[in-house]
Amino acid sequence: MFFSQLGIFFENLYMLALDPVNILILFGAVIMGIIFGAMPGLTATLGVALLTTLTYGMSQHTAMIALLAIYVGGVYGGSYASILINIPGTAAAAATALDGYPLACKGEGGKALGLTTTASAIGTFIGMLFVVGLSPLISRLALQFTSFEFFLLALFGIIISGTLTSHDLVYKGWIAGLIGLWMATIGRDGLQFYPRFTFGISEFESGIDIVPVLIGAFGIPQIIQVLKDKVNVGEAKKFQRILPEFRTIIKHFPDILRSSLIGVGIGAVPGIGEDIAGWVSYGAAKNSSNHPERFGKGEIKAVVSTETANNSCIGGAMIPLLNLGVPGSPPAAMLLGALLLHGIQPGPMLMIDHPHFILQVTAILLLASVAMWISGMLLAKQVVKVLRIPPQLFMPIIAVLCVVGSYALGTRIFNLYLMIPVGIISYFLVEMGYPIAPLVIGVILGPMADQNLRRALMVSQGSFAPMFSRPVSLILVLVIVLTIFSQTKPYKKMMASVGASLEARRVKRREQRNK
């Protein structure tokens, strides 16, 4: 059974890789994806959406190659802008900026890009293994997620990003997250369609778009700061080795493995995607590190972890899409539309209707990760050169791209009026030491938290009891409580005393041994 599956897998791979047209489309779509990811405002979701229309005339195989390749490229490309200019190209790469940009400032931008490229490729590959290997198991696990779990997951995403990004006081991160949550409530609510905080302004009716907030909040403070301080990013003129050493990859392999598992797991849960995967993976890397104090100052481990996780998330997101017909992430939702366009209805019957389709998808994911690695390695060397452009010239270009990016999605002029005030407010928040990422994560996850909490209470008819009686939900509650509690003084004092007693015991034991 397993070997016949393997045989079909390689047959698919061989068939797809042999056609020059497919290879051309594969690389074209990957590079297009990288560009979409790297440009602030253009996202992997938009890339998949735009390409869907163009694939109408293609055969089903070729269309799937194009769409999966642009998806993989788009998620990876976000890291370029994060590392090089500290403006995440996509929400998925927001966590990458925390350590990627300090690395670039140290002149190690090339090294960082090389590593993230390799990590992304490995992440995609591991995600792919899960699609084929553990699909049924993971989709069963994903079915443990009801409204309460989704609410808690969203809340956890906001709290963890607040916790991780605060430089001085953790409360500032949480406050930024709450501001984001509030912004997400503007507009008509998704359940009863009731207008909230719209003040009769019709533009507010459809709510706050994520992209202008993302661009405004990250882009504008960065542009002002760079121009004000005349920061010259990195000594990029220095020779840089892009191709990472094999040793470095081996050294970070535990991080890559852990992050891949996190990415696949989060991707498999319907409705949340690459952005949360990046944050959770960053948190896990920091917690498992012997030197958590290095995080935020240019730690390679952090960059590798976030980029592996957001790419392995792709495989994860395909699992519920293919097995349940429920997209695991926003770009996967666009992919669902594309599949339907090509006459494939994903769901429990997929294995019966199109028995080889899942193997075909995994074969394409493998090809896409290889193509991404090759294009990434070739591009990174050139892309790093943008750092040589003096910021006085470079930043205004970025500013124009920000404006275009906010307008491009949805072509609403209102988004520009939104982006600029958000950007200016964000600038002052940054000046006051408030991290900006939790605000954006709050806007992204706000509707999920809001709608699911209210829906959960509708289902339980007002009772909070299921939150503590459902196993997954209880675990999430405990994790959230622990995350908050671990930042308080009593906990830190307790940990310090525990650490001291452990140390004392160790010293004692050593003394005994010496005797």
Place this chain on the structure above:
Amino acid sequence: MSKKIFIAALVLVLAGFSAFGQAQGEYPERDITNVLVWGAGGGTDTCNRVVMAEMSEILGVNINVVNKPGGTAGSVGMQDAYSREHDGYTICGLSESCVTASVQGAWDKRMNVWDYFIIGGSPDVVSVTPDTPWQTMEELIEYAKANPGEVKAGASGAGSIHHLNLLALENGTGAKFNFIPYGGSAPSQNAAMTGEINVVVTSVAEQAQLIRGGKLRALGVLVPDDFPFGDGVLPTAFDVYPSLSDYLPLSQAIGFAVPQDVPQNVKDVLRDAFAEAMETDSVKEFGKKNFYILSGKVGEEAGKVFDSLESNFAWTLWELGAAKVNPADLGIPKP
């Protein structure tokens, strides 16, 4: 330089000729644009593309489908299509959900400014999760009547076509459900998979995989006739509860439209081509494969369908407090 001027002049002359030709020739002389108000890959998009492919063969010109999603209830696409020349060279691909644009303040006209060509749609089906005791529609309804508000029924958000169907089911049978709204059909079906809700109302097309996979048990369709499915049929709920016919059917209506004031001869050409396209094997095959009821209604008949959809949607939204504009102000009659 003179060469350039010559070419420019030639182009102008040719353009003049072609414009003259158009005035003389019979519709259609050039490519037609279908401004589609929803995104690529959705039901309305796929359905329109299949029919457009046939119609373009019959009419002998290309029909380009351009997706213009955005605004509220497809208002951006409708606005765009309506603002172009009313000459039949622009048609508007739309669906039943567009009828809410006006009460939501995104479209300042009633929906009867359009002349419709309805391709069809997938009927709504009431299904339960396999672990529930209800084997027939009657058992479910009687239970919900005896225990009002206890059965958790999910559908996409307030004011959606599936929510309207659920409301009509309640009104027509006297049952009372605990309505749990979701962001769309897929999330509501997924919630049924997790056991969060027991009853789900979405279209047959959306549920087909789950019904065939045994993950949902279909109890009845909300249209007057049994619906062929696989080797058997999905029974209609109307047989057990005839009073449903006072409120239903409120089915999905996917199709396209031209402004009412398009010349009659143009409409006739489109209607003939549409009727012929609906009879082709590829359209019939598409309908069968996707669990659609093909309609083919045009003109007054199609207008009636949209009138009823408009008044139902508009007044339901208004009663839910979810409408911005009073449907009475727009002249939309009560259902």
